[in-house]
Amino acid sequence: MTFGFLSPLYTAVSWIIVQFHSLYSHIFNPDGGWAWGLSIASMVVVIRICLIPLFVKQIKATRAMQAIQPKMKAIQERYKNDRQRQSEEMMKLYKEAGTNPFSSCLPIIVQAPFFTALYGVLAKVAKGEDIGVIHGALLVSAGKAHIFGAPLSATFVSSGETSVKIVTAVMIIMMSLSQFVTQRQLMTKNVDLTVKTPFMQQQKMLMYVFPVMFAVMGINFPVGVLVYWLTTNVWSMGQQLVVIHNNPTPGSKAFQERQARLKKAGRLRADGTEIKGALWGMLPPSKSALDAEASAVAAVEESVQARRQQPRRQSKAQRQQGGATQPQTAEPSEETPAEQPADTAPSESGTKPAEAKQSAAKTGGAKQATRQQPKRGGGQRPKRKS
Numbered sequence: 554m555t556f557g558f559l560s561p562l563y564t565a566v567s568w569i570i571v572q573f574h575s576l577y578s579h580i581f582n583p584d585g586g587w588a589w590g591l592s593i594a595s596m597v598v599v600i601r602i603c604l605i606p607l608f609v610k611q612i613k614a615t616r617a618m619q620a621i622q623p624k625m626k627a628i629q630e631r632y633k634n635d636r637q638r639q640s641e642e643m644m645k646l647y648k649e650a651g652t653n654p655f656s657s658c659l660p661i662i663v664q665a666p667f668f669t670a671l672y673g674v675l676a677k678v679a680k681g682e683d684i685g686v687i688h689g690a691l692l693v694s695a696g697k698a699h700i701f702g703a704p705l706s707a708t709f710v711s712s713g714e715t716s717v718k719i720v721t722a723v724m725i726i727m728m729s730l731s732q733f734v735t736q737r738q739l740m741t742k743n744v745d746l747t748v749k750t751p752f753m754q755q756q757k758m759l760m761y762v763f764p765v766m767f768a769v770m771g772i773n774f775p776v777g778v779l780v781y782w783l784t785t786n787v788w789s790m791g792q793q794l795v796v797i798h799n800n801p802t803p804g805s806k807a808f809q810e811r812q813a814r815l816k817k818a819g820r821l822r823a824d825g826t827e828i829k830g831a832l833w834g835m836l837p838p839s840k841s842a843l844d845a846e847a848s849a850v851a852a853v854e855e856s857v858q859a860r861r862q863q864p865r866r867q868s869k870a871q872r873q874q875g876g877a878t879q880p881q882t883a884e885p886s887e888e889t890p891a892e893q894p895a896d897t898a899p900s901e902s903g904t905k906p907a908e909a910k911q912s913a914a915k916t917g918g919a920k921q922a923t924r925q926q927p928k929r930g931g932g933q934r935p936k937r938k939s
Contacts, residue, residue: 562670567685569596570674574691586700590780593671593705597784600667601792607659608792614656616802619744621650668781675777679706705777717776724779725771729764731786735793736760742807743797 573592574583581587624646632639647653655662677684678695687695698705702716709721740760771779801807815821820828 559666559670559673562666563673564685566596566667566670567674567687569599571686571691584694584697586698586705589695589698589705589777590700593777593780594784596671597781597788600664601785601788604660604663607663611657611659612796612800614652614659617650617652618654618657619802621646621652664785668778671781672775672778675706675775679704679775700776700780703776705780706775708775709772721772721776721779724776724783725768725774728771728779728783728786729768731783731790732767733760733764735786735790736763738790738797739793743793743802743805 570589570592573595574588577588577591581591625643628639628642628646632642674684674687678687678692681692681696683689683692695705701720703712703720704717707717707721709718709725712718712721737760740757744756767782771782774782797807798811801811812821815827822828
């Protein structure tokens with residue numbers, strides 16, 4: 554029987570594995586490696602689904618840490634001789650940003666107890682001891698299970714068989730490689746390129762350290778634990794790809810690629826924001842939605858154009874001046890000479906109003922003189938009698 558504070562975890566982990574094993578026993582051999590191996594992998598999927606909220610929190614915490622790196626560097630430079638004050642200012646900065654260095658490690662920290670419990674369950678199975686709900690016939694069945702010829706409880710170090718060493722070595726390499734690919738795609742595509750800090754250099758170094766560390770530790774892991782860790786690494790890789798594709802870090806290479814895709818698809822506004830589709834931006838918007846938005850933009854532009862072309866308001870004097878300007882009529886007769894008003898608008902030849910008045914006065918005087926002159930060849934007219 555189990556003991557200590559891990560006893561509830563042993564029971565929980567063994568119960569989940571047994572439930573999936575009873576399901577896969579209808580498809581595969583109950584004593585075979587596929588039934589037990591898929592049961593362990595399914596347990597990983599259940600755990601990772603439950604950890605999705607923590608994964609979202611991890612993303613936010615990591616991006617917040619990247620954003621405050623310049624401020625952290627300034628605090629370190631300012632209080633480099635006062636460690637206590639430096640720590641106080643750092644804690645204050647973390648509180649203002651709503652993050653801390655340990656927030657990005659939450660998924661790993663939460664998974665650690667399940668990993669430890671699974672390791673203990675497989676160790677007990679290898680010894681033939683009851684553990685949790687695995688006892689009796691289930692214990693015998695788990696002891697017989699082999700994955701590609703390697704028992705679930707076998708390790709690279711403890712086994713002397715070449716086939717077991719080959720299987721465990723391949724699984725260790727795949728586990729380390731998946732860890733490296735996940736970290737590399739995070740560092741090369743989903744990191745803000747505008748931020749250059751020592752924190753980024755540390756992350757790049759960890760990208761190579763973690764795979765090597767897991768490879769060294771993996772030689773002591775049972776095959777069942779390698780199945781667990783390989784499954785969780787593949788899940789992390791796929792989860793990271795989804796995040797990089799749909800919600801990349803602003804300023805990163807993946808963010809620029811996503812903006813280019815949205816622009817090409819006609820789903821990017823002028824201000825750089827996305828035109829959301831039906832399923833959180835994963836589906837393109839309907840044609841009617843695009844047409845409606847285009848119509849709204851066109852209506853606004855027409856309204857602005859109409860306001861620009863609207864005539865200006867005229868004063869009373871301008872309206873009178875405009876009304877006095879009439880088309881030029883035929884030359885008036887001598888009995889009723891046409892008199893231009895004093896406020897006549899300028900003529901087409903560019904004559905100013907004052908000059909127009911002087912010209913009209915001269916013309917009127919000349920016509921009056923013409924009427925007073927006697928006609929050629931005739932005498933004076935006799936005056937009419939009153």
